[in-house]
Amino acid sequence: MEKQATRDAYGEALVELGHLHEEVVVLDADLSSSTKTAGFAKTFPERFFNAGIAEQNMIGMSAGLAAAGKTVFASSFAMFAAGRAFEQVRNSLAYANLNVKVCATHAGLTVGEDGGSHQAVEDIALMRAVPNMCVVVPADGPSTKAALFQLYERQGPAYLRLGRPAVPKIYDNQMDMVIGKGIELRTGNDAAIIACGIMVEKSLQAARLLAEEGIQVTVVDMHTIKPIDAGMIIHLAKTTGALLTAEEHSILGGLGSAVAEITAAECPVLVERLGINDKFGQSGAPDQLLEHYGLTVQEIINKIHLLLKKKKAIK
């Protein structure tokens, strides 16, 4: 399977956007070679601004640029964009409803060896809680590019969550997506897996293995965490009665919480949340970390078994 890091797809798409739209400007905070905004910086040096290691001011400057008519893409690692500059994102970008897209790379455990200080596992929760924010977590390179073009068209602030390592492409390069609409990748009536980011591909693998033992599960790429596709969640709750969420994020406040909030109010069903269990990350190779924290194909299968057992007990 062909692989591409979502941050690499972001960097390429940004250059394309730069060619298409003159008012696009890009900011970074001394991480342009890692966030992949360096390509844009090289192509459009007059529209790229390095804020230095000063994420709060990067977000503040983004606000001023947007208020003066620019469409701004601001990048740093997720820890600093959503974490250190949280209040600037909240008060300068979202409160004023400005057209700034915070494109944060190195989210989650797959940062790897840099360790827990750099592994943002709370960023979806933080960004999702802020009014006006749109939160998107693409699963692969092609959907990252599609998301970026969609976010360009969508007025207002957004948080695009990207990863460090190369991940398998699950879509072809021309894929299209609609912000706020989940993508049903596989259909089955025993249970549904609602996943985002790197967990989408793992969910597909798990679904294939489950099918071999006669269990049919739906797999959804819920790339938009906010505004969440409530219609699809309710539909899946009604048709399967058992939902599993899977995300490279804390089980508190992320995709799992968003799904459970919908089902609790509209169609109470069993919801299992697979994610990081209220813990910090640590150093290690990305795959070792995913194994250690249980973000694996096997753990998805285990959770589905557990869900089906509970579902049977209820009946």
Next chain:
Amino acid sequence: MREINEQSLQLIAKKAVTIRKNIITMLGESGSGHTGGSMSAADIMACLYFWEMNIDASQPQAPGRDRFVLSKGHAAPVLYAALAEKGFFPVEDLMSLRKLGSPLQGHPDMRKLAGVEASTGSLGQGISWAVGMALAGKIDNAGYRVYTLLGDGELEEGMVWEAVMAAAHYRLDNLAAIVDNNGLQIDGRVQDVMDVRPIAAKFAAFNWAVIEIDGHQPEQIMTALEKSRSIKGQPTAIIAKTIKGKGCSFMEDKAEWHGTAPKKDEAERALEEIEAYAHAKGIC
């Protein structure tokens, strides 16, 4: 209208009196809000809005307009008083300050009130907006100027210095930051709470051009603004020495008037004092 002469000085003096009276009146009506830091900035705001800036209330979104960002957003009343006097909205609307549904929020909200260029109030962020706006002006070769007003206590926010560094790095000579140096913050004297001095030397060390003035002398304010236009390759910091609560004797230089609104009798006394001052100075 950019001459510094008897006529323009008379106009600014008159506008400053009107702004101060309206600050007191609206705060007296709202019953809450920031009086001291609004009064200290009244002369600066009068100079910006009635002498310096190229703005037109009938075209609040004109692309080439000058921009003002109130980084010390809690001084919203002085901004609202200036905007109303400039014609952005009826003066009577000042009476809705801080009331439910009012476009005159406790801190400025650009989405609710025309003329407000930035939603500010969380200290340190406004100057970053101003840096971004000045950058945009440079990209577009737009020729407009950007002004921001900071409190001296606000300089304690680390983000301010990130922005100050960036403004000099990008050689934003279309940006002027004015520090309302009234020497007081909520918990007391700035030098006692967290000493930000020497302010001028700090800006100079960050490669800004620095001008120190008396922030209650319109002629000095106007001269500094004029000078900042001629400075090329670096932004200008205007350190304006002011008195918190200026214009009302019982408020002057008192930290307790930072976030307090005058009661009815206090508002009446304050208005009498401002009018007596105007009368004595022949401002009418």
